[in-house]
Amino acid sequence: MNATTLAAADGTPLAVRFFAPDDGTPQRGAVLIGGAMGVRQDYYRPFAEWLARQGFVVASFDYRGMGESRPAGASLREVDVDLFDWAADTDTVIEALAERAGGLPIVLIGHSLGAQLPGLLRHRDRLAGLLSVAAGSGYWRDNAPQLRRYVLYFWHVLVPLGTALFGYFPGKRFGKVGDLPRGVVLQWRRWCMHPRYHVGAEGDAVRERFEAARFPVVALSITDDELMTERGTRVLVDCYANAPRRIERIAPHEVQARRIGHFGFFREQFQTTLWQRCAQLLHGFHTHKETSA
Numbered sequence: 001m002n003a004t005t006l007a008a009a010d011g012t013p014l015a016v017r018f019f020a021p022d023d024g025t026p027q028r029g030a031v032l033i034g035g036a037m038g039v040r041q042d043y044y045r046p047f048a049e050w051l052a053r054q055g056f057v058v059a060s061f062d063y064r065g066m067g068e069s070r071p072a073g074a075s076l077r078e079v080d081v082d083l084f085d086w087a088a089d090t091d092t093v094i095e096a097l098a099e100r101a102g103g104l105p106i107v108l109i110g111h112s113l114g115a116q117l118p119g120l121l122r123h124r125d126r127l128a129g130l131l132s133v134a135a136g137s138g139y140w141r142d143n144a145p146q147l148r149r150y151v152l153y154f155w156h157v158l159v160p161l162g163t164a165l166f167g168y169f170p171g172k173r174f175g176k177v178g179d180l181p182r183g184v185v186l187q188w189r190r191w192c193m194h195p196r197y198h199v200g201a202e203g204d205a206v207r208e209r210f211e212a213a214r215f216p217v218v219a220l221s222i223t224d225d226e227l228m229t230e231r232g233t234r235v236l237v238d239c240y241a242n243a244p245r246r247i248e249r250i251a252p253h254e255v256q257a258r259r260i261g262h263f264g265f266f267r268e269q270f271q272t273t274l275w276q277r278c279a280q281l282l283h284g285f286h287t288h289k290e291t292s293a
Contacts, residue, residue, distance in 0.1 A: 001017055002018045013069060014061055014069050016059060016061040017041060029055075029283075030098075032093060033109050037188070046266070050275055056282070059093050076182075083184055094108075095123065109131045112262065130243075136235060139197050139235065140152065140193065163185060163186065196239075197239070217237055218284075218285075225262045
């Protein structure tokens with residue numbers, strides 16, 4: 001693993017980790033891991049290391065203001081950032097990964113939020129595909145039933161009150177999501193209030209950017225996901241209206257597990273099942289890219 005700091009277009013530092021095969025020569029492709037809301041890149045390290053052992057060059061990163069990308073000693077009150085900035089951070093890492101990929105196709109594996117942002121990217125044309133994991137629209141009516149029981153309280157009470165009092169969303173205090181910058185959580189709230197999520201809340205400009213995406217999309221929808229429903233996944237996937245796209249449902253019993261949930265895909269217990277399936281899907285993206293070219 002090589003940990004480094006990249007400079008975003010505006011100079012903001014981004015903490016990035018690159019993982020390469022032991023011989024240093026990737027053979028199977030390049031993978032960018034786009035993390036979920038409030039999840040540090042360290043969570044994906046075992047998965048990234050495993051992919052590197054399979055012959056991929058892999059990059060993970062922390063969005064600006066989060067995890068290792070937050071300057072030491074800085075308060076989230078000082079972080080002026082929104083979700084468009086986080087999409088731009090993804091572009092920065094794509095550029096750096098492309099330099100290390102030696103012309104190999106790049107697939108973005110997006111966990112939750114990480115699969116919601118790629119339609120906003122400037123470098124859409126550099127992606128051979130998007131593998132969406134446990135991702136979907138955040139529209140509150142599309143949330144899983146157990147989440148819907150309190151989500152309106154979350155959006156109408158906890159988020160406005162917490163953000164007003166602290167200058168950022170103190171999610172750790174509430175045991176929800178994690179600490180988030182003010183601009184991120186308020187924009188996310190606006191998205192989650194709209195039936196079409198970001199392409200609805202942000203208007204035609206964003207809708208058209210998603211419709212311009214042509215990379216194939218495969219969405220892995222987890223049947224016991226405590227946050228996301230199959231309908232929510234469908235709404236998100238259909239935002240990529242002109243891209244080849246499909247949803248694959250995964251149930252725990254199919255991988256001899258009691259539970260997968262929203263976060264389980266990246267646990268090491270699934271090396272021989274879900275991770276192997278992922279590697280096969282990555283190969284399919286690369287084959288599609290070669291055939292299309």
